Amino acid sequence: MLHISRSLSLPDTELTERFLRADGPGGQHVNRTESAVELRFDVAASRSLPEDARARLLARRDRRMTEAGVLVIQARRFREQARNRDDARERLAELVRGALVAPKKRVATRPTRASQERRLAGKQLRGKLKQARTRHWNGE
Structure with missing residues (x-):
């Protein structure tokens, strides 16, 4: 049994380990x-x-997810099989925990008038700088 959170555990029958x-x-x-x-x-x-959570996991663009919807995690960081096994299980638990949390909806906002004015002033400054270069290069 792999414990993900207080309310969720994955039974060992749903996990396949290969060494x-x-x-x-x-x-x-x-x-x-x-x-x-x-x-x-x-x-x-x-x-x-x-x-x-299943829908969020399947929607992830992750190279560890096969087209059939199977998540494959390889662990080979340690020399001992037991530590690699624990590492793989913890990484799976972390992925599932991340999928349990719904992402926050983005609230659309408008730029402030001051930020718009700063942006336009910067564009004007840049334009004047470029214009000054062209006069110099044309020999005017």
């Missing part, structure tokens, strides 16, 4: 042990996720 050989530090030992972890979570078929 593979990791690259990186570890000497000859790295060639013999499968310390890297690939954690798969089928977001599209999950029964424990709330519908709005």
Whole structure:
């Protein structure tokens, strides 16, 4: 059971772990042990996720999400399989926690008159500077 929040936990039946050989530090030992972890979570078929969180996760443009709606997390930071497993599970929990929070709606605002005037004054200054350059280059 992977605890996400007080009200949400993902059962282990919805998570698929695969262990593979990791690259990186570890000497000859790295060639013999499968310390890297690939954690798969089928977001599209999950029964424990709330519908709005599922939609937000599926809508993310994330290279870890397959077209079938499966989230794939690879963890190979550590030399020990157990630490990589915990790392992958924590990263998944963090992603799901982020999807549980609805993004705030953007409130449309208008620029202030002072900011508009500053912008126009800057444009006029820039135009005068460019105009001064052209007169100089044309030999006038």
